[in-house]
Amino acid sequence: MNRTLSKIFLYLCLLIVAAFMLLPFYWMIVLSTHTTHEIIQYPPPLWFGNNLSANLQTMMGAVPVVRSFANSVIVSGSFTMLVLLFCSMGGYAFAMYMFPGRDLLFGVLIVTMMIPWTAGIIPWFFMMSRFGWINNFLALIIPNSANAFGIFWMRQYCRNNVPHSLIDAAKIDGLSEWLIFFKIIAPILVPGFAALGIMMFVNSWNDFMQPMLILRDDKMHTLPIMLKYMLGDPQRGTDMGSLITASTLAILPILVAFLAASRYFMSGLTAGAVKE
Amino acid sequence: MKPPKVLRAEPLLKEIRRNRVAYAYIAPFYILFAIFGLFPIVSGFLISFFRWDGLSPMKFTAFRNYVSLFQDPLFWKSLGNTFYVGLIAHVFILLGGLVLAYILNTKLIKYPNIFKTIYFLPMVTSAVATGIVFKAMFGMNAGIINLFISSLGFGKIDWWGGTGAYIKPAIIIMFSWKWIGWNMVIYLAGMQGISTDIYEAATIDGANHIQVFFRITIPLLRPIILFTLIQSTIGTLNLFTEPFILLGGGSLLGGTGNQGMTVMMYLLNKAPYGNNHYGYASATAYVMCSIIIIASLINMKITERREGK
Numbered sequence: 001m002n003r004t005l006s007k008i009f010l011y012l013c014l015l016i017v018a019a020f021m022l023l024p025f026y027w028m029i030v031l032s033t034h035t036t037h038e039i040i041q042y043p044p045p046l047w048f049g050n051n052l053s054a055n056l057q058t059m060m061g062a063v064p065v066v067r068s069f070a071n072s073v074i075v076s077g078s079f080t081m082l083v084l085l086f087c088s089m090g091g092y093a094f095a096m097y098m099f100p101g102r103d104l105l106f107g108v109l110i111v112t113m114m115i116p117w118t119a120g121i122i123p124w125f126f127m128m129s130r131f132g133w134i135n136n137f138l139a140l141i142i143p144n145s146a147n148a149f150g151i152f153w154m155r156q157y158c159r160n161n162v163p164h165s166l167i168d169a170a171k172i173d174g175l176s177e178w179l180i181f182f183k184i185i186a187p188i189l190v191p192g193f194a195a196l197g198i199m200m201f202v203n204s205w206n207d208f209m210q211p212m213l214i215l216r217d218d219k220m221h222t223l224p225i226m227l228k229y230m231l232g233d234p235q236r237g238t239d240m241g242s243l244i245t246a247s248t249l250a251i252l253p254i255l256v257a258f259l260a261a262s263r264y265f266m267s268g269l270t271a272g273a274v275k276e
Numbered sequence: 277m278k279p280p281k282v283l284r285a286e287p288l289l290k291e292i293r294r295n296r297v298a299y300a301y302i303a304p305f306y307i308l309f310a311i312f313g314l315f316p317i318v319s320g321f322l323i324s325f326f327r328w329d330g331l332s333p334m335k336f337t338a339f340r341n342y343v344s345l346f347q348d349p350l351f352w353k354s355l356g357n358t359f360y361v362g363l364i365a366h367v368f369i370l371l372g373g374l375v376l377a378y379i380l381n382t383k384l385i386k387y388p389n390i391f392k393t394i395y396f397l398p399m400v401t402s403a404v405a406t407g408i409v410f411k412a413m414f415g416m417n418a419g420i421i422n423l424f425i426s427s428l429g430f431g432k433i434d435w436w437g438g439t440g441a442y443i444k445p446a447i448i449i450m451f452s453w454k455w456i457g458w459n460m461v462i463y464l465a466g467m468q469g470i471s472t473d474i475y476e477a478a479t480i481d482g483a484n485h486i487q488v489f490f491r492i493t494i495p496l497l498r499p500i501i502l503f504t505l506i507q508s509t510i511g512t513l514n515l516f517t518e519p520f521i522l523l524g525g526g527s528l529l530g531g532t533g534n535q536g537m538t539v540m541m542y543l544l545n546k547a548p549y550g551n552n553h554y555g556y557a558s559a560t561a562y563v564m565c566s567i568i569i570i571a572s573l574i575n576m577k578i579t580e581r582r583e584g585k
Contacts, residue, residue: 097298121316
């Protein structure tokens, strides 16, 4: 009896927290089906309306949403690809080769993870403008593509999953080092690519501060920057209906992917902490 | 007989040449880090001693930037705001994360993965998009939170206006909402690493869940809690997107009475987003990072001392 009571109590706690976590998402979707007028009146709507298509149309007219969506895909996609290439190469080298200076170089890499990057933000910004990288996706793709965390992560992954014997066998067969990596090793690393790739893609997709400094032209906006632009649009005033609709669209792809494969997301996103 | 383990010059060069592919594999990191990491950090330190608007020649002013920074009440205000939000939010994030992880780890709950997924949702969604929704939720007239409050019989709260006293609580609510799940998943992973024998032994000795939680789970999770604390310190000092969007996404001044202005907003308002005091902004960045490092060291010291007790 006592046990049942405490069980009910625990479920109640979990459900209340769950309701609090889900409420913003629920309300976001509800509001995207209402007109601005309905949204700002009292009491606010709690159930779905029928203004979704009108909101979508207003949104399409107000901002280049398709373009921003494509920009987000381009930036996050190419960033992720590059991260996977550089980090798997680096992690593989640190895990599988015994070369002079390896431990020292790896120590340097670990130390760089502890430096707060904010310290260099002003010169970093200047560098970007000198390179002509303001309004250029390269500023968001290149600088962090060979990141220390990813290499560290891939090194762990290679250590646990790549057998030395496989490399030796390939060498005996006369394959070159590059071929060994891209033909033999890379396929073994695919699950690792998925976990690290999800983490990098999500972070890049949601990234706001750096894109805000770099992407000034509205043709170059990614989704979060487009939302910020809609939110603070002084001329048209903010049309709440289309703004919330756009917010929903911006999170939808990641949301769906997350719900479909939440386990991979959680293990990917927290891998650094847990695998210490 | 094995050769002696002393490396002479020629074998070393040979070794390096033999492993040249490995050096090629790791080269991208060191090249990119030198250009985009090391160079900005070093030159940021130098710039912080100059007055510079980004166009005209730089003027050496020694510690002037640092002195005016420490004399600026707005800097202290934004630093205070940042710590206020960070400290209070982390009571919810840490305790909430630990308690939720503990409950889900007890095996009393069916389908723990459903709860885990729900709690983790905010972490994968854009803070700009969710910030826009939270801004609406905290609306004075049509906000769902005021609807709830008034249905309980209390007066509506003017979250963004008035004296600005409710700006920080609003930021804290959103910030906690976002991070509880992340901490929970990490603690849960840590708890799953704790052997069930310890729990069983404690239960046989007659310990209840609250005793087990405080006497066994928390002490054993200390390294992981420290890790999340250090991460949280860095995250808090860089706090920017949530308050910026909640306060309208246009101004860096943090709303009524600068109540929602964080250090990161203060920095970007000096340069490059608001004004163009590049030297001053660099000095701010260096002070911020010193605080991050000092706070991390304090975190480590506190945890170490407790460990020794």
